[in-house]
Amino acid sequence: xxxxxxxxxxxxxxxxxxSIAIIGVARAQDKIGNVILRNxxxxxxxxxxxxxxxxxxTDILGKKTYSSLEEVPGPIDLAVVALPAGAVVxxxxxxxxxxxxxxIVISGGFSETGEAGKAMEKEIFDSVKNSNTRVIGPNTVGVxxxxxxxxxxxxxxxxxxxxxxxxxxxxxxxxxxxxLTLDSISEYGLGISAFVNIGNRIDLSEEELIENFASDQNTxxxxxxxxxxxxxxxxxxIARKVIGRKPIVLLKGGRTDRGAKAASLHTGALSTNxxxxxxxxxxxxxxRAYDETELMDYGKVLAxxxxxHGRNVAILTTAGGIGVITSDYVSDEEATGxxxxxxxxxxxxxxxxVITSIGSCENPVDLTSEGSTEDYGKVLKILNxxxxxxAILVYALFQTARVDQSLIEVLREQTILxxxxxxxxxxxxSYVKNMLVLxxxxxxxxxxxxxxxxxxxKVLFSRGAYLQKxxxx
Amino acid sequence: xxxxxxxxxxxxxxxxxxSIAIIGVARAQDKIGNVILRNxxxxxxxxxxxxxxxxxxTDILGKKTYSSLEEVPGPIDLAVVALPAGAVVxxxxxxxxxxxxxxIVISGGFSETGEAGKAMEKEIFDSVKNSNTRVIGPNTVGVxxxxxxxxxxxxxxxxxxxxxxxxxxxxxxxxxxxxLTLDSISEYGLGISAFVNIGNRIDLSEEELIENFASDQNTxxxxxxxxxxxxxxxxxxIARKVIGRKPIVLLKGGRTDRGAKAASLHTGALSTNxxxxxxxxxxxxxxRAYDETELMDYGKVLAxxxxxHGRNVAILTTAGGIGVITSDYVSDEEATGxxxxxxxxxxxxxxxxVITSIGSCENPVDLTSEGSTEDYGKVLKILNxxxxxxAILVYALFQTARVDQSLIEVLREQTILxxxxxxxxxxxxSYVKNMLVLxxxxxxxxxxxxxxxxxxxKVLFSRGAYLQKxxxx
Numbered sequence: 001x002x003x004x005x006x007x008x009x010x011x012x013x014x015x016x017x018x019s020i021a022i023i024g025v026a027r028a029q030d031k032i033g034n035v036i037l038r039n040x041x042x043x044x045x046x047x048x049x050x051x052x053x054x055x056x057x058t059d060i061l062g063k064k065t066y067s068s069l070e071e072v073p074g075p076i077d078l079a080v081v082a083l084p085a086g087a088v089v090x091x092x093x094x095x096x097x098x099x100x101x102x103x104i105v106i107s108g109g110f111s112e113t114g115e116a117g118k119a120m121e122k123e124i125f126d127s128v129k130n131s132n133t134r135v136i137g138p139n140t141v142g143v144x145x146x147x148x149x150x151x152x153x154x155x156x157x158x159x160x161x162x163x164x165x166x167x168x169x170x171x172x173x174x175x176x177x178x179x180l181t182l183d184s185i186s187e188y189g190l191g192i193s194a195f196v197n198i199g200n201r202i203d204l205s206e207e208e209l210i211e212n213f214a215s216d217q218n219t220x221x222x223x224x225x226x227x228x229x230x231x232x233x234x235x236x237x238i239a240r241k242v243i244g245r246k247p248i249v250l251l252k253g254g255r256t257d258r259g260a261k262a263a264s265l266h267t268g269a270l271s272t273n274x275x276x277x278x279x280x281x282x283x284x285x286x287x288r289a290y291d292e293t294e295l296m297d298y299g300k301v302l303a304x305x306x307x308x309h310g311r312n313v314a315i316l317t318t319a320g321g322i323g324v325i326t327s328d329y330v331s332d333e334e335a336t337g338x339x340x341x342x343x344x345x346x347x348x349x350x351x352x353x354v355i356t357s358i359g360s361c362e363n364p365v366d367l368t369s370e371g372s373t374e375d376y377g378k379v380l381k382i383l384n385x386x387x388x389x390x391a392i393l394v395y396a397l398f399q400t401a402r403v404d405q406s407l408i409e410v411l412r413e414q415t416i417l418x419x420x421x422x423x424x425x426x427x428x429x430s431y432v433k434n435m436l437v438l439x440x441x442x443x444x445x446x447x448x449x450x451x452x453x454x455x456x457x458k459v460l461f462s463r464g465a466y467l468q469k470x471x472x473x
Numbered sequence: 474x475x476x477x478x479x480x481x482x483x484x485x486x487x488x489x490x491x492s493i494a495i496i497g498v499a500r501a502q503d504k505i506g507n508v509i510l511r512n513x514x515x516x517x518x519x520x521x522x523x524x525x526x527x528x529x530x531t532d533i534l535g536k537k538t539y540s541s542l543e544e545v546p547g548p549i550d551l552a553v554v555a556l557p558a559g560a561v562v563x564x565x566x567x568x569x570x571x572x573x574x575x576x577i578v579i580s581g582g583f584s585e586t587g588e589a590g591k592a593m594e595k596e597i598f599d600s601v602k603n604s605n606t607r608v609i610g611p612n613t614v615g616v617x618x619x620x621x622x623x624x625x626x627x628x629x630x631x632x633x634x635x636x637x638x639x640x641x642x643x644x645x646x647x648x649x650x651x652x653l654t655l656d657s658i659s660e661y662g663l664g665i666s667a668f669v670n671i672g673n674r675i676d677l678s679e680e681e682l683i684e685n686f687a688s689d690q691n692t693x694x695x696x697x698x699x700x701x702x703x704x705x706x707x708x709x710x711i712a713r714k715v716i717g718r719k720p721i722v723l724l725k726g727g728r729t730d731r732g733a734k735a736a737s738l739h740t741g742a743l744s745t746n747x748x749x750x751x752x753x754x755x756x757x758x759x760x761r762a763y764d765e766t767e768l769m770d771y772g773k774v775l776a777x778x779x780x781x782h783g784r785n786v787a788i789l790t791t792a793g794g795i796g797v798i799t800s801d802y803v804s805d806e807e808a809t810g811x812x813x814x815x816x817x818x819x820x821x822x823x824x825x826x827v828i829t830s831i832g833s834c835e836n837p838v839d840l841t842s843e844g845s846t847e848d849y850g851k852v853l854k855i856l857n858x859x860x861x862x863x864a865i866l867v868y869a870l871f872q873t874a875r876v877d878q879s880l881i882e883v884l885r886e887q888t889i890l891x892x893x894x895x896x897x898x899x900x901x902x903s904y905v906k907n908m909l910v911l912x913x914x915x916x917x918x919x920x921x922x923x924x925x926x927x928x929x930x931k932v933l934f935s936r937g938a939y940l941q942k943x944x945x946x
Binding site for chain 2: 029030035108109113154155156158159160161172173174175176177178179180183184185186187225227251253254255256257258259261262263265266267290291292293318319320321322323324325327328329330331332339340358360362363364366368369397398399400401402426427428429431432448449450451
């Protein structure tokens with residue numbers, strides 16, 4: 001609610017800290033401070049870690065434990081507070097005195113629970129007002145940064161996965177939603193540049209983080225989960241400045257009356273009129289997601305592929321039925337804005353010459369189970385050369401004998417040098433899953449189901465149309 | 474196109490054969506007959522297997538190989554023909570002479586390619602007309618039956634998974650779509666009673682299979698992929714007879730003009746007017762799916778849970794943000810027909826008494842990361858007792874310390890004894906995946922994303938409304 005205390009300052013000490021203090025580490029394995037310490041170890045953080053516990057007389061989890069922050073020798077970049085709400089203000093005050101860079105207040109029980117909690121937040125904010133110490137939260141799970149291996153997650157490390165380093169910057173108002181989403185995308189190794197859970201955001205908020213990601217060269221797209229705007233006007237101002245360079249995807253919880261009521265109980269969010277939000281998103285060109293899967297699918301395709309200019313989609317498959325259902329989704333105009341490309345006679349005859357006689361050289365091109373990696377390469381080259389094709393949707397189905405890992409190389413080249421391309425890889429054997437992981441490593445936007453591929457392509461199309469309309473291109 | 478040659482006869486010899494001949498098994502590993510033989514071995518089929526190859530002088534893959542069908546000692550329940558189209562008629566004729574029960578003609582290149590192919594199909598049909606031999610296909614991958622371990626799949630066994638025994642009967646006009654779908658659902662062990670790919674269905678068609686599944690006590694729901702109807706009138710007549718006892722889900726490829734064109738190139742399908750199809754589905758109460766994920770998700774929920782009578786949904790979660798987004802989907806009335814239940818004051822106060830003070834006792838109920846297995850059990854009991862709740866959507870999120878595998882037991886009891894319930898389990902760690910597999914084993918309808926859970930619940934609601942309207946209940 002207040003303005004950040006030292007706006008514009010680098011987030012370096014938050015995202016790449018050399019030293020972390022965890023305030024409130026108990027010996028019991030199911031206590032939050034203990035889980036956070038284990039998480040930090042499990043993710044491989046190599047900086048200095050200082051567990052703080054006033055009653056600790058010995059080490060916890062093999063780490064020398066301090067009875068207070070003051071006692072810690074040397075500077076502290078990041079402090080994580082995992083204490084009951086009532087003990088937080090004092091603790092944050094000590095952080096400011098120690099000149100800690102950033103304080104993540106994990107503890108809940110503040111403005112999301114009512115007026116008394118709100119007053120405590122004001123006290124926290126006041127306690128750092130005249131310092132250089134910044135606050136994240138309260139009511140947050142903090143940050144996860146793959147590059148620096150910093151994780152303040154409170155999920156059990158043995159039961160939750162975190163993704164590798166990648167190109168998506170992720171801001172979430174909700175902690176659990178953020179961590180569950182990170183867990184899900186880890187399956188095939190989709191990476192992020194950083195995750196920050198802003199929680200009740202009394203200081204660091206989504207606006208500053210969007211600016212930070214906008215100037216971060218590791219971040220190619222920004223995805224955001226919000227239940228309310230910290231400052232809607234400012235959010236849209238900043239988004240407008242950023243959107244030409246970096247695509248933004250927003251999942252806005254509380255778009256319906258009952259959803260908004262749930263949001264108010266969850267984060268204390270005041271609902272924003274849905275019509276106003278939708279209008280602003282469209283006008284500014286922010287991509288809208290409706291759930292956690294869409295959020296990351298869209299962030300990924302925008303990070304990995306160029307926008308599509310034109311609505312004509314070519315489909316390439318080895319499974320006819322998959323081609324049929326995809327054609328239905330693509331040509332379902334109301335839903336996608338896309339259309340099936342009509343190939344020139346020359347394109348058709350060139351395809352006819354390279355594929356099996358029982359295949360189809362019309363759109364969708366069907367190589368049948370006879371299709372080989374070489375066929376894919378040849379057909380993609382032909383499609384890249386047809387002016388009537390604006391984008392290509394390829395299914396790489398590894399269940400048949402004439403394709404193998406080399407197809408991923410063909411797709412890698414295609415996504416770099418060819419027309420904008422999205423890929424479907426379907427199946428659950430370890431071979432197929434390895435192909436999805438490999439695709440991820442090469443920044444090939446691959447998805448494991450038909451509707452997810454088509455929706456990702458639609459997002460590239462909307463992005464292209466928006467950039468053109470606004471004169472960015 | 475023709476009527477089945479011996480309609481109504483049992484499909485026993487097709488689905489549970491004691492002996493299988495594979496006609497056209499080459500030594501080369503990438504040839505279809507060879508892959509089918511390996512598949513059959515890989516899936517553990519223990520009946521007699523006879524590879525047939527006129528030029529074979531020694532064993533293939535360690536199996537005694539015969540130069541002709543005639544040579545095989547004893548009866549043959551099922552023959553699989555993997556020969557070029559031109560050689561198929563002769564081969565099927567030999568099958569009839571040998572009194573083979575069923576012949577699966579894998580070979581393509583028939584009516585889907587034009588008039589000449591259509592004429593060959595007529596010849597095949599005529600060659601079994603006066604026999605008791607039935608034909609599946611041509612242009613099919615045949616069958617997969619987990620119980621009898623019969624698989625005629627032509628995908629590489631080391632790259633494609635097949636599901637365990639279960640309660641869904643699966644009929645597909647497309648082979649590749651069918652096998653890819655089976656591969657995908659294998660991930661968490663969703664099972665099927667049988668899969669039959671009807672292909673060009675010159676003899677065995679979807680109508681007969683629906684009747685078969687309708688009277689099969691292992692099958693609780695029937696899912697169907699079609700690009701065209703073998704006989705639309707008959708299909709709907711049979712569906713109408715069956716639907717009260719067994720839910721049917723249909724994925725109809727070719728619902729748009731371009732999709733229909735793709736279907737005509739794929740299976741030679743003549744398009745059916747989409748408006749007519751949609752009207753008939755609604756009237757008869759067939760559940761409609763739009764892609765392969767929906768097809769199996771809906772088949773599963775209908776097999777595992779009772780229909781929902783009434784639109785009021787209670788949500789139970791430990792992650793507030795997940796509750797918010799789910800509330801949005803549920804109360805997005807146009808999309809689902811569902812509504813968020815309004816709890817009575819008594820319900821709210823009972824929930825308040827059992828959950829953590831920072832949780833929410835409103836709908837969605839939020840146990841927060843403090844939520845324990847015991848809390849789930851208590852809250853579910855309270856919700857089961859509230860007349861204003863018609864169905865329950867539960868998230869079982871295993872990333873936090875106070876829940877573990879015992880929560881699956883709670884959910885098992887709930888799905889058997891409580892109000893109709895669907896479950897969300899999100900994450901990708903091996904712990905979480907094991908919980909999804911365990912849920913599957915107990916027939917708990919669990920899904921790994923928010924929209925998939927909500928859509929499954931919507932299907933139970935539509936099914937309940939339909940049954941009530943038609944007086945089935």
